[in-house]
Amino acid sequence: MHYRCQNCGGNVLYDPNKKKMVCESCGSEESQVIIPQKSLHACGSCGAVIEAGDHTFSTRCPYCHTYLIFEDRLEERKPDLVLPFALSRQKAGDLLKATYNDQMFLPKDFCSVASIEAMEGIYVPFFMYDLKSHTSFDGEGDVIRTWTDGKYEYTETNIYHVRREFEIDYSRLPVDASLAMDNQQMDLMEPYQYDDMKDFDTAYLSGFISDTYDEDSETILPRAREKAENYSGQYLRDMTSKYQVLRPFNEVTDHQLEGVAYAFLPVWKYVYRFGGQNYEFFINGQTGKVSGEPPVDWRRGLIGTGALGLSVFLLLQFFFYFLGVL
Numbered sequence: 607m608h609y610r611c612q613n614c615g616g617n618v619l620y621d622p623n624k625k626k627m628v629c630e631s632c633g634s635e636e637s638q639v640i641i642p643q644k645s646l647h648a649c650g651s652c653g654a655v656i657e658a659g660d661h662t663f664s665t666r667c668p669y670c671h672t673y674l675i676f677e678d679r680l681e682e683r684k685p686d687l688v689l690p691f692a693l694s695r696q697k698a699g700d701l702l703k704a705t706y707n708d709q710m711f712l713p714k715d716f717c718s719v720a721s722i723e724a725m726e727g728i729y730v731p732f733f734m735y736d737l738k739s740h741t742s743f744d745g746e747g748d749v750i751r752t753w754t755d756g757k758y759e760y761t762e763t764n765i766y767h768v769r770r771e772f773e774i775d776y777s778r779l780p781v782d783a784s785l786a787m788d789n790q791q792m793d794l795m796e797p798y799q800y801d802d803m804k805d806f807d808t809a810y811l812s813g814f815i816s817d818t819y820d821e822d823s824e825t826i827l828p829r830a831r832e833k834a835e836n837y838s839g840q841y842l843r844d845m846t847s848k849y850q851v852l853r854p855f856n857e858v859t860d861h862q863l864e865g866v867a868y869a870f871l872p873v874w875k876y877v878y879r880f881g882g883q884n885y886e887f888f889i890n891g892q893t894g895k896v897s898g899e900p901p902v903d904w905r906r907g908l909i910g911t912g913a914l915g916l917s918v919f920l921l922l923q924f925f926f927y928f929l930g931v932l
C-alpha cells in the first residue's frame with residue numbers, strides 16, 4: 607500500500623517537523639487515501655517490479671520514489687509500538703555536518719547536498735524487555751589510608767566484610783532484532799526518550815524504510831540480560847565506591863522476564879563513499895545523537911602543508927630582503 611494525495615496524486619509522507627501526514631508534492635496536510643498493493647512485488651504507483659527482501663516492510667520504489675508499505679507482512683509481525691521520527695532528513699544532515707565540521711582533513715564532499723538527499727530514514731526493529739533483576743554480593747572490601755610524618759610513610763588498611771542485596775526493575779530495555787544492523791552501532795544510538803512512543807500505525811512508515819525482525823525475542827534475550835547485568839554491576843560499584851579494593855566471594859544476578867514489546871525505533875543512515883570504501887554514519891532519529899568515523903583526506907592535508915611551506919618560504923624571502931637592505 608501507499609498513501610496518495612487526494613488533491614494532486616502525490617505521495618503523502620509522515621513529516622517529523624509537523625508530526626502529521628504531508629503531501630510531498632503539494633504540501634496538503636492529512637489529504638491521504640490508501641492505495642493497496644496489487645501484488646507483493648509490484649509498485650502500486652508506477653507498476654514497476656520491486657526487488658524487496660524477505661523481511662522488507664516498507665521501501666522506496668527506485669523508479670517513481672513512492673514509499674511502499676507491504677501490509678500483508680504486517681499481519682504476522684506487526685510491531686506493538688513505534689517511536690516516530692522527530693528529526694527531518696534536513697535536520698539530521700545539519701547535525702551530521704556540525705558534528706564533524708572541525709575534523710582535520712575532512713573530505714570536501716562529505717555531507718554534500720546530493721549525498722544527504724540519498725540518506726535513508728530507517729525504522730529498526732527492537733525488542734524491549736521488562737526485567738526484574740536481583741543481585742546479591744558477598745565479599746571483602748579494603749579502605750586504605752596513607753599519610754606521612756616527614757620521615758616515614760604510613761599505610762593503614764581496614765578490611766570490611768561487604769554484603770549488598772538489591773533489586774532493579776528494568777523497563778523497556780532495548781535490543782535490536784535486525785541482523786543487517788550492527789549491534790554495537792545500535793547500542794550507541796541509545797538512549798531514546800520513550801515518552802513519545804506511540805501505538806503502531808502504518809502511517810508512520812510512509813517516508814521511511816523498514817524491515818521486520820529476523821531474530822525473535824527468545825533468541826536475543828541473552829543480550830538484554832547482559833545489558834541489565836552491566837547496569838546492575840555499575841550500580842554495585844557505585845554503591846561500594848568507598849572501598850578501593852573489592853574482592854567478591856559470591857556475586858549473583860538473576861533476571862526474571864516480566865514482559866516484552868516489539869517496537870520500531872528511528873535511525874537515519876548516511877553512507878559516504880570515499881577511496882573505494884563505504885563509511886556508515888547513524889543518527890538517532892529522535893534525539894540527534896550521531897555515531898560514525900569519517901575518513902581522513904590526506905590530499906587536503908598535503909595541500910594544507912603545501913600552503914604552510916609556501917608561507918614559510920615567503921617569510922624567509924621577506925627576512926632575506928631585509929638582510930639585503932641592512
Ligand SMILES: [Zn+2]
Pocket residue numbers: 611612613614615616629630631632633634637
Ligand atoms: Zn498533494
Ligand SMILES: [Zn+2]
Pocket residue numbers: 649650651652653654667668669670671672
Ligand atoms: Zn514506482
